[in-house]
Every structure is written in C-alpha cells, then in structure tokens.
Amino acid sequence: MFVSESGSPYEALFRAALSIPLSHYLVGLSLILAVFLYNFFEMHFLEDFLTGFRGQPVILTFNPASQLYHDVVSQCRIFHRRYLSTPWLCSPHLQTIFVQFFGNPPVVNYRRQIFQTSDGGTIALDWVKSDEVKKPPSQLNDEFIQDDKNPILIIIPGLTSDSHSSYIKHLAHKMDKHGWNVLVINHRGLGGVSITSDCFFNAGWTEDVREVIEYLNCQYSSASLFAVGTSIGANILVKYLAEDGINTPVAGATALCSPWDLMLWERYMNRRYAQRIYGKALANRLKKYAHLHEATLLHLINWEEFKKQQIKILHAVSTSPKYKGHSFRELIDRSTRILSNYETVDTYYRQCCNSGFIKGVMVPLLCISSLDDPLCAMEAIPWDECRLNDNVILATTKHGGHVAFFQGLTARSVWWTIAVEEFFLALQSSFLSQRKNKVKIKHFRSSTEIFNGFNTYIKA
Numbered sequence: 001m002f003v004s005e006s007g008s009p010y011e012a013l014f015r016a017a018l019s020i021p022l023s024h025y026l027v028g029l030s031l032i033l034a035v036f037l038y039n040f041f042e043m044h045f046l047e048d049f050l051t052g053f054r055g056q057p058v059i060l061t062f063n064p065a066s067q068l069y070h071d072v073v074s075q076c077r078i079f080h081r082r083y084l085s086t087p088w089l090c091s092p093h094l095q096t097i098f099v100q101f102f103g104n105p106p107v108v109n110y111r112r113q114i115f116q117t118s119d120g121g122t123i124a125l126d127w128v129k130s131d132e133v134k135k136p137p138s139q140l141n142d143e144f145i146q147d148d149k150n151p152i153l154i155i156i157p158g159l160t161s162d163s164h165s166s167y168i169k170h171l172a173h174k175m176d177k178h179g180w181n182v183l184v185i186n187h188r189g190l191g192g193v194s195i196t197s198d199c200f201f202n203a204g205w206t207e208d209v210r211e212v213i214e215y216l217n218c219q220y221s222s223a224s225l226f227a228v229g230t231s232i233g234a235n236i237l238v239k240y241l242a243e244d245g246i247n248t249p250v251a252g253a254t255a256l257c258s259p260w261d262l263m264l265w266e267r268y269m270n271r272r273y274a275q276r277i278y279g280k281a282l283a284n285r286l287k288k289y290a291h292l293h294e295a296t297l298l299h300l301i302n303w304e305e306f307k308k309q310q311i312k313i314l315h316a317v318s319t320s321p322k323y324k325g326h327s328f329r330e331l332i333d334r335s336t337r338i339l340s341n342y343e344t345v346d347t348y349y350r351q352c353c354n355s356g357f358i359k360g361v362m363v364p365l366l367c368i369s370s371l372d373d374p375l376c377a378m379e380a381i382p383w384d385e386c387r388l389n390d391n392v393i394l395a396t397t398k399h400g401g402h403v404a405f406f407q408g409l410t411a412r413s414v415w416w417t418i419a420v421e422e423f424f425l426a427l428q429s430s431f432l433s434q435r436k437n438k439v440k441i442k443h444f445r446s447s448t449e450i451f452n453g454f455n456t457y458i459k460a
Contacts (some may be wrong), residue, residue, distance in 0.1 A: 040274065042372060045090040054083030061386050061394040068364050071430050073393050076422040078415070083397045086411040093274060093370040095401030104412045106173040110163055115439045117211050119199055120200025124162040124191035125212065128172050128182040151224045151251075151428060154215055154304070156209060158231030158257075158403065160285040162191040164325060167403045170414045171228060174421050181223065185212055189289060195296045200339045203232050203262060204352030206240040213240075217249035219372060225432060226424050227253045230403050231375070233353045234258035234367075242360030252364040254420050257373055257403050261380040262349035266329055268377035278375055353404040355382040358389055363394045364432050366423050368416055370400030395419065 037043075048055075058079050062069045074077055090094050110126040117123065137204070149448045153175045157168055163184035171184045188208065201208060208228075216225055227250050229237030234255035241248055259265040269279040333345045342348040367386060371378045386394040397415075405415035427433045 039104045041091040041093045042374075043091040043094075044085075048087065048090055049082065052158070053084055053087070054232065055082035056398040057082050060395045061396070062381055063387055063390040066390040066393070068391060068393055068432060072364065072423065072426045073366075075287045075426045076419070078419050078422050079395055083400070083405070083415050084407060085282075085399045086406045086408060089404075089406050089411060090399075091372045092399065092401040092404075095399075095404035095406055097165050097373055098406065098411065099401070099404040103170070104406075105166035105169040107155050107212075108163075108169040108172050108176075114193070114437075115212060115215070117197070117208060119206070119207075120197040121188055121199055122196045123188060123208055123323065124163075124186040124193040126184040126186065126191065126358045128176045130176050145252065148220070149222045150179050150181055151219060151226055151424075152181045152183060153424070154213065154216070154225065154227040154250075155182065156227065156229040156233035156237050157184065157187065157190075158233050159203075159282065160190065160289060161230070161233075162186045164191075167230065167414070171420060174417050175424070178421070180226075183216075184320065185209065189293050194224050196291045201236075202340045202348070203259075204348070204350065205340070206236055206241055206243060209236055209240050210244065213249060219322075224251045224428065225249050226251055226422060226427075228256065229253070229258070230256045231258070235260075235262075235352065238354040238361065238365070239352065239357050240366075241363060241365065242354070242357035245360055248361040248363060250363055252366075252424060252427045254366045254368065255422065256368050256416055257370065257376055258354060258367065259376045259380065260382055261353050261377075263346065263353065264377050264380040265375075266349065268380070269375070274374060355380065355385060357394060358382050358385040359392050361389060364393060364427055366420070367392060367394045368419060369394070369396050370402070370405065371396055371398050372400065373402050375402045376380060422445070 008319075032215070058081070060069070060073065060079055062073070081276055085095065089098055101394060109129040111129045113125040113127060115123045115125050139319075153172075155163075155171060157163070157165060161168065163169075163172075163186060168184055172184065176182050184195065185208065188202045189200065199205075199207075213225060213227070216223075227237055229235070235258050237253060238255050241250065241253060269275045329345055337345050337348050340348065342351070369376065369378075369381050381394070381396065383394065386392045400415065403416075407413050407415050
C-alpha cells in the first residue's frame with residue numbers, strides 16, 4: 001500500500017497510477033476499443049466461433065397448404081442447410097459496406113437497349129452478353145431473342161443502383177451460365193441515361209416495370225419471364241405483382257431485402273447512430289442524382305406557382321455543398337414527394353408500403369430478408385401476410401446484411417444468388433410456372449413506337 005507523507009489517499013492513488021507501466025494502459029484501452037467496435041458493428045464472430053462455425057438455419061415462413069413449398073422450395077437444398085457468413089465479414093455493416101465498395105463481382109458484359117415509355121421517359125435495358133453460352137446471330141437486331149425459348153430473368157435494382165452494381169453482376173453471371181437471357185432494368189435517370197419526361201421513379205412507381213414486362217411478353221412470347229427485385233426494386237416488384245394479380249405474365253419472382261414498411265423504415269433509419277450514417281449516405285446519393293439531372297429539374301419549374309419554391313429548394317440541395325439537410329425525410333419531402341405528386345411524406349410511405357400488397361400476389365414469390373439488415377427493420381417483415389398467401393415463401397437468415405450474404409473464406413460466393421438460382425430452376429420445371437397460356441397479351445405498341453434506338457456496346 002502506498003501512503004503519502006501528507007496522508008492524502010488521493011495522492012496515494014495518483015502515485016500508484018503512475019507506477020503502472022504505460023503499456024498496460026494501452027492494452028486496457030485497446031480492449032475497451034475492441035469491445036466498443038465489436039458491439040458498434042454488431043459483430044458475431046464469437047457466436048460463430050462458439051458454435052463451431054456451423055452457421056444458422058434458414059427460417060422458412062409459408063402456408064402449410066402451400067403447393068409452392070411442397071413442389072418447389074422443398075426441392076431446394078440451400079433452404080434446408082445453414083448459412084454461415086464469411087468469417088472476416090462477421091457483421092451486417094461489414095457485409096453491407098463490402099458489397100457496396102468491393103463485392104468481388106464477376107466480369108459481366110452488357111448489350112444496351114434504349115426503351116422509351118409511353119410518357120416519353122427513357123430507360124436503359126442492359127442485356128447480359130454471354131461469353132460462355134452461344135446465342136443465335138439474330139441478336140443484332142431489335143428482335144434479337146424473339147425465337148429464343150430460353151427464360152428471361154428481369155432484374156430490378158435498388159435505389160441509385162444499376163447494372164454496374166456488384167450484387168447485380170453476381171446474379172446476372174450465375175443465371176447467364178444456365179443459358180437464361182438476363183435483363184437489368186436501370187431506373188430512370190440511372191445507367192448513364194438522361195431523364196426525358198417529367199416523371200421520376202420512386203419506391204411505388206410500377207409503370208416502368210409494367211411496360212417493360214408487357215413489351216417482353218409481347219415481343220418474346222416463347223420465353224418464360226422471371227423477375228428479381230432488390231431493396232427498393234423489391235418494393236416496386238411486389239407492388240407491381242399485387243396490382244396486376246393473375247394478369248401478370250411473370251412466372252415467378254424473388255424479392256430481396258425489401259424495406260416492406262417505409263414508415264417503419266424511416267424510423268429505423270433514425271434509431272441508432274449507424275443507421276443515421278446510412279441515411280446520410282442515401283441522402284447524398286439522392287442529391288447527386290438531383291445534381292446529375294439539374295437541367296431537367298429546372299425545366300420543370302413551370303409547374304404550379306405554389307410548387308416553384310420547393311423546386312428551388314431541391315435545386316439548392318443538389319448544388320450547394322454547404323447544405324446539410326436535417327434528415328432523409330426532409331430530402332424526401334423536398335424532392336420525391338413533390339416530383340411524384342404526393343400530399344405528404346406519410347402519404348407517399350403508406351401508398352408505397354408493399355407489406356399490404358403481399359396478399360394480392362398471385363404468382364410464386366420468394367422473399368429473402370436478413371434479420372440483421374442495417375437498412376431494413378426486422379419488425380417490418382410481414383410474417384403473417386406471407387403465411388396467409390400460399391403463393392409466397394419467406395426465407396429469413398439471422399445474418400447477411402443488406403443485399404450481401406457473402407459466404408466462404410474468399411467472399412466470392414453469395415448465398416442469396418444460389419438461393420434464387422435453385423428456386424427459379426426448380427420453379428421452371430414445375431407446372432406452377434406455366435403461365436403463358438393463362439395470361440392474355442395486352443394491347444402493346446409496335447416496336448417502332450417503343451424503341452428510341454438500339455446501341456450495342458460492352459461494359460465490364
């Protein structure tokens with residue numbers, strides 16, 4: 001025991017503290033920092049280690065009378081195995097960051113088709129140009145797969161994502177190897193295409209997807225159509241399927257990491273500091289999107305007088321580097337709500353909430369969600385709605401992040417793409433996917449009316 005001459009216990013404690021080597025303090029601080037980072041990033045390495053790196057089972061939610069489960073999903077081995085995330089990506093945040101900035105994407109080449117919608121909008125359709133599977137030479141004209149009976153997979157990316165995104169390339173490459181024709185629908189204003197009308201896409205905008213699918217159904221009548229939506233793209237896809245019901249020509253679909261309930265999603269994005277970082281990142285992406293199409297926004301300033309001031313605010317958001325914005329909601333209120341003609345942000349959220357649309361889905365639908373998704377709240381997952389609809393199978397994993405689900409030591413394997421692959425291949429061989437004869441082809445404009453041009457190019 002240290003006793004000072006003055007008899008002060010505090011001075012004794014101070015001298016005792018000084019006698020401890022500095023290296024011990026550094027070790028202690030390192031341990032505290034490690035514990036903080038472990039909890040902040042919601043890491044689960046210890047959990048994986050203590051369970052012998054066996055992973056966690058995939059939880060399936062479905063109607064017990066579902067023929068989709070008994071005839072299709074029960075044949076998919078991946079849903080009856082455990083999912084173990086890449087050990088050095090043992091965190092939903094690490095998984096999500098990795099897929100956004102790295103992703104280990106395979107090389108995928110595209111052939112672009114410019115599609116013009118009925119309202120004058122322009123969409124870039126990127127078809128995967130296969131180097132492994134030989135296609136007929138008739139691909140070089142605007143009816144390049146008309147006689148091709150191979151299935152067509154339609155991919156609808158998430159917010160501000162396009163055909164360049166690594167997770168899109170993982171799925172496109174995998175399905176292309178099976179000889180499928182893979183098509184990525186880039187949202188308006190994305191994929192290097194300018195906005196040519198006064199309509200902007202949002203979480204509930206289904207018209208573009210509907211027109212493209214009707215075009216494919218009319219132009220390539222011999223091919224079965226399948227669709228995958230990711231994140232906001234999943235929200236759009238489920239809403240479209242419910243709106244069209246039995247009339248959709250889509251034979252099967254997958255919704256990956258859908259936000260489900262946008263009102264819960266917004267609250268979730270403000271719940272913790274990590275989520276607020278994601279919210280700011282999404283807001284910055286939307287600001288860049290607005291800045292990219294500044295000329296179009298300024299052209300739309302001839303709207304009603306009471307909207308002019310709000311458009312000027314949107315312009316300030318997109319051009320001023322000093323503008324911080326108070327929240328992601330504020331940006332939605334000053335941009336998407338106005339451009340999409342919604343009364344309030346809550347009105348926009350309610351009308352685009354696809355958890356209420358699940359009951360209207362009339363085609364085989366696989367929904368995949370991660371319980372630790374840092375961008376989508378677990379409590380928003382519509383468990384009961386999925387269980388009541390025998391056309392829907394909900395697969396949830398304990399870990400996986402947002403549109404990530406990397407597995408293996410090298411993180412070159414993506415679990416959800418394997419799940420989609422097995423599901424679609426099993427569905428294709430099932431009578432549940434035979435919808436071409438049941439769906440009436442709606443009136444569709446001729447190819448000369450819908451094509452604004454066809455450009456062939458390759459991008460890696």
